[in-house]
Amino acid sequence: MKRGTSLLCVLALYAGAASAGPPDGVPAPLAATHAIPVSWTSLTPSEQQTLDYAKDKWDHYSPDRQQQLIKAADHWAKMTPAERTKARARLQRWRKLPPAEQARLRQRYEAFQKLSPDQQQHIRDLYQKYQKLPADQQQQLRERWKNMTPAERQQALRGKPTANPAAASKPPQ
Numbered sequence: 348m349k350r351g352t353s354l355l356c357v358l359a360l361y362a363g364a365a366s367a368g369p370p371d372g373v374p375a376p377l378a379a380t381h382a383i384p385v386s387w388t389s390l391t392p393s394e395q396q397t398l399d400y401a402k403d404k405w406d407h408y409s410p411d412r413q414q415q416l417i418k419a420a421d422h423w424a425k426m427t428p429a430e431r432t433k434a435r436a437r438l439q440r441w442r443k444l445p446p447a448e449q450a451r452l453r454q455r456y457e458a459f460q461k462l463s464p465d466q467q468q469h470i471r472d473l474y475q476k477y478q479k480l481p482a483d484q485q486q487q488l489r490e491r492w493k494n495m496t497p498a499e500r501q502q503a504l505r506g507k508p509t510a511n512p513a514a515a516s517k518p519p520q
Contacts, residue, residue: 382410385417394420470504 397420
């Protein structure tokens, strides 16, 4: 479960980073800050089909939420069947997580979003290296990571030597 949770977290973080808004201090586009309600009938047939589950509640959503859903529907329409299958599987795994675990992952996502783009990329690179390791080495790194202090983990993420150098290539869980 740990590996699946880690993967889910990284995938969610990666997907979120790709669609993140402007960094702190950079003004958001006017349309995003002053969203106007969107009527259901103004949606394209494709958007209506994708968002059919929300039809009865559409008028109760805030304009910002409506915009988010439209953006997601448009993204969904551009996905390949394989990408949609993966997205459905991730959503099913997410829904099976206990609320406390979902909250923990949301907090980690928010913390990731506060990192600089370079720091985010560094973590993605570390995770890709980790994914290429054999399962036994991944398990060893997870155990080492679990036994590290927060300070040692920070050093490992920065690529600085630690008492446990193999942990430096292991992203947080």
